[in-house]
Amino acid sequence: MNTNLAMPQLLSLLLVAAALLASPSAALVQDFCVADLKSADTPAGYPCKSVTTVTVEDFAFAGLGVPGNTTNIIKAAVTPAFVGQFPGFNGLGLSMARLDLALGGVIPLHTHPAASEVLFVAQGTICAGFISSGANKVYLKSLNRGEIMVFPQGLLHFQFNSGKGPALGFVAFSSHNPGLQITDFALFANDLPSEVVEKVTFLDDAQVKKLKGVLGGSG
Incomplete structure (x- = not known):
């Protein structure tokens, strides 16, 4: 490493290196990561099942x-x-x-x-x-x-x-x-109050209540 680099430059290099390590290409260090559906999903995906429990059925879907x-x-x-x-x-x-x-x-x-x-x-x-x-x-x-x-x-x-x-x-x-x-469904299949839906959609009360009734909403 060039010790003559200023601290801001060193920090920038470290941030770039961290970003590269965290990129999707890091997944290439292993062949696959079959989801362990017993765990919670995350923005990066599910945790991997143990390779010893992976079968060909994990890669096929009918x-x-x-x-x-x-x-x-x-x-x-x-x-x-x-x-x-x-x-x-x-x-x-x-x-x-x-x-x-x-x-x-x-x-x-x-x-x-x-x-x-x-x-x-x-x-x-x-x-x-x-x-x-x-x-x-x-x-x-x-x-x-x-x-x-x-x-x-x-x-x-x-x-x-x-x-x-x-x-x-x-x-x-x-x-x-x-x-x-x-x-x-986001507008009419939940408990969002009818008066709010009317305000943000410019629909009248009768129309909103009809659509809530059709799609199972309340409020």
Whole structure:
């Protein structure tokens, strides 16, 4: 080390070195880190299972081959393959999900705070879009079988079946646990007081109470 460096310079070098050691590339010191789901999740992921208990089943998942139940209010089903369902994804910065949309089905306006998303249409026609955070510009596209669309991290987006039959899509995320917040449920499926919802959405009292009743909210 150059002992002629001033203390601020030394501190800067140490901070850079610490940042490099804490970067995702540090995970390369081991082949994998299968999640120990008995422990708590953290921003860095789940702790690793003991290598002696890891099997090939930790790296395979059959859940996306089973259609989801679309007999619900949104006529759609999301089957996740996040770290909680697929421990082998832990620390790898990716996950997947299956989207089943019956005729008229919709994945409401929502956001994934921790990941970008790619949608692949396997069957039918899906209209998808997202809204930019600056100018609130809408990027909307009707996607047919074999087409894909990307949704940048954290932006509000949606998908709905715009075809004449069932639609099927598969999505991939840039995180093992992308997070999810559905706007409609966040506003109307909890105990947020109606007068507050009316104030922040410009909806009238009757509309708010109707939506709370439909989505199971109170207040």
